Amino acid sequence: MFKPRKATAAPRRVALLPAVFAAVTLLMTACTSDKDAVAPPVPTLDRYYQQTLAWGACSDYPGGEELGAAGIECARVTVPIDYARPDGDTARIAISRLRATGTRVASMLTNPGGPGAPGLSLPRALAKSPVTEHLDVIGMDVRGLGASTPRVSCRSAAEYATGQRVLGRTDPLAEIDQIEEENEDYANSCARRTGLTLLGHVGTVDVARDMDVVRAVLGEQKLTYFGGSYGTRLGSTYAELFPERVRAMVLDAPVDPTTNIGDEVITAAGFQQAFDAYAADCAKAPDCPLGTDPKKANENYRALVNPLIQRPVHGLDYGTVTTATIASLYHPSSWPDLTKGLTDLAKGRSEALLGDAGAYQDASSDDVHRAVLCLEEIRVTDRAVAADIVRRSRTAAPAFDDGVGDADTKAPLDACAFWPVPPTAQPHVPKVTGLPKIVIVAATGDPATPYPGGVTLAKTLGAALITYEGTQHGAAFEGIACVDEPVLKYLIDLTPPADGLRCAKS
Secondary structure, three states, X not given: OOOOOXXXXXXXXXXXXXXXXXXXXXXXXXXXXXXXXXXXXXXXXXXXXXXXXXXXXXXXXXXXXXXXXXXXXXXXXXXXXXXXXXXXXXXXXXXXXEXXXXXXXXXXXXXXXXXXXXXXXXXXXXXXXXXXXXXXXXXXXXXXXXXXXXXXXOOOHHHHHHHHHHHOOOOOOOOHHHHHHHHHHHHHHHHHHHOHHHHOOOOHHHHHHHHHHHHHHOOOOOEEEEEEOHHHHHHHHHHHHOHHHEEEEEEEOOOOOOOOOOOHHHHHHHHHHHHHXXXXXXXXXXXXXXXXXXXXXXXXXHHHHHHHHOOOEOOEOHHHHHHHHHHHOOOXXXXXXXXXXXXXHHOOOOHHHHHHHHOOOOHHHHHHHHHHHHHHOOOOOOHHHHHHXXXXXXXXXXXXXXXXXXXXXXXXXXXXXHOOOOOOOEOOOOOOOOOOOOEEEEEOOOOOOOHHHHHHHHHHHOOEXXXXXXXXXXXOOOOOHHHHHHHHHHHHHXXXXXXXXXXXXX
C-alpha cells in the first residue's frame, strides 16, 4: 500500500501489494569417486504431498473462538522451508475450512492479499456469500505469518509501536546517513531474529509451492483458487509453476506482473485518483472539511495535515493521519468515517483518525510485507534513483506531498538496500502455456492496484476480464450482482464470462 514518504527512519512500507518468479532449483544427487559405492537416495517431496490432515478446533489459532463459532475448523500442513532441500527444516502452514452447505464441487483456496495479510479468517468473511453453497472455502496464513510457524520477526510489538510514533514525526533536519543506519539495523534485526533460511524463503514462489501441497493434501486433483490484491500475484505465480493443475482461478484487484509489487509511483497515482473521487463526493456537503470546491481539495488537505509534521495534536501526528486517510480510500464505505475524522482534526480532536490508523497497523504483518518486497522488488541502491522515485511520487499524489526535504537531490535508501539475503524473483511478463481459462476482476478506480495492471495481467494470462466501474480495492463477493453472478457461475461449472464484460453497481 502506498504511504507518503516520511523523512525519519526505518523501513518504508509501500503499496499493498507485485514481482515474481525465478526457476525452482533442481534436486541433485551427491557424486562419488567410488564407482561401486551406492549413491544416497534423492530426497523427494512425497512425504509432504502424501500427508494426512488432522482437522480440529481452532482454539489455539488466532481468533479461534470466532472461527469456531462460524463453524470453521483448522489444521496445519507441513512443508519444507527450502524446496530444494526437502529433507531440511520444515514449516507448519495453518489452514482453515468452512465446509460447503450444499452439494460440494471442490475446495477453494483463498488469499486476501498483502503481502502479509492473515488469511485464516477469510472463510468467515465469505460465510454469507453464495460461494459457500458448493465450495469448501479454505483460508491460509502464509509461511512466516500468523498461526503458521516459524514466523518472520524483525521487531517486537512494543518496538513496532515505538517506531510508528517516531516515524509519524517527519523531521526535516534528519540526516540521510542516520535514516539509512536505522534501515540497515532493521534489516539486520530481521536476519538475527528470523534466521536467514526462513527470511530467504518467504517469497511468492515458495508460497505458491505451499499452495500446491495444500491442494494435494485436500485431496484435489486441481486447484480452485480465489485471490485478492497481492493474492493475485500468488495466483499468477502458481499458474506459471503449475498451469496444468489449475481447475479454476479468480484474481480480484490484480497487481501488474511487470512492475514492483509496491511500485510507489503507480500506487501514489492510484490513491490520488481515489482521493479525488472522495473529495468530489465530500464537496457535495456544505460542511465538508476539504471545502466545497474539489479543485482545492489537495491544497486544503495539506493545510490541514502538514502542520502536524512539527506540531502533533493530542497524539495525532502526520504519519498517523496520512495512514488513516489512505486506509479509508480503499473503499467508499469508509469515506464517511474519513470525513468525520478530518472534521474532528480541524476542531483539534483526534479519536476517530487514531482508531482508523490503529486498525491498519500490525508488527508481524508489516515485517512479512517488507520481507516479501525485499525479495522480489528491484532494489534501489542509488540515492539519486531513490530521490527520483520520491519526486515522481509527489508529482503523482500532490495531496500527500509533505513538502519536507529536497527530493530533487537526495533521499535515503530503504531497508531493502541492506537486505541480508538476495532477491528470489523480479518483475517480468509471465509465460504460461496449458492454463485453462481464468477470470480477472478489476475496478477502474482501484487505488492500490490500478486498473491498467489488471488489463496487463488478463492479456498475459489469456484471462476473461470483468471490468467494474467504481472506486474501490476489489469488487468480487461485495454484493455486486453483475460481478458475483458470472464469477460464481465460473467457479461452480467452469463457464467463464464473455471477454470484455463491463458493469457498474446498480
